[in-house]
Amino acid sequence: xxxxxxxxxxxxxxxEEASTTASGIIIPDNAKExxxxxxxxxxxxxxxxxxxxxxxxxGKYAGNEFEVNGExxxxxxxxxxxxxxx
Numbered sequence: 001x002x003x004x005x006x007x008x009x010x011x012x013x014x015x016e017e018a019s020t021t022a023s024g025i026i027i028p029d030n031a032k033e034x035x036x037x038x039x040x041x042x043x044x045x046x047x048x049x050x051x052x053x054x055x056x057x058x059g060k061y062a063g064n065e066f067e068v069n070g071e072x073x074x075x076x077x078x079x080x081x082x083x084x085x086x
Contacts, residue, residue, distance in 0.1 A: 003042050008078040010050055011042035036060055037085065047078050055085040
């Protein structure tokens with residue numbers, strides 16, 4: 001996909017969380033919370049401290065969600081990112 005965020009924004013794909021607990025209990029989809037971390041797919045030219053393939057942590061309600069070819073993505077302002085997982 002060719003997508004270039006504008007301004008100080010990044011394109012993030014959420015990482016899926018496990019659907020079972022450590023004890024083996026299956027968590028239904030409607031009871032799961034949305035993950036608050038994801039992989040950066042594209043970065044605006046105005047952003048210099050985040051790069052593609054970084055795993056970032058963001059707020060529960062951060063960004064705007066949209067779907068392309070069945071894949072869900074978030075466009076998140078860099079100020080809404082909490083950090084990078086290394």
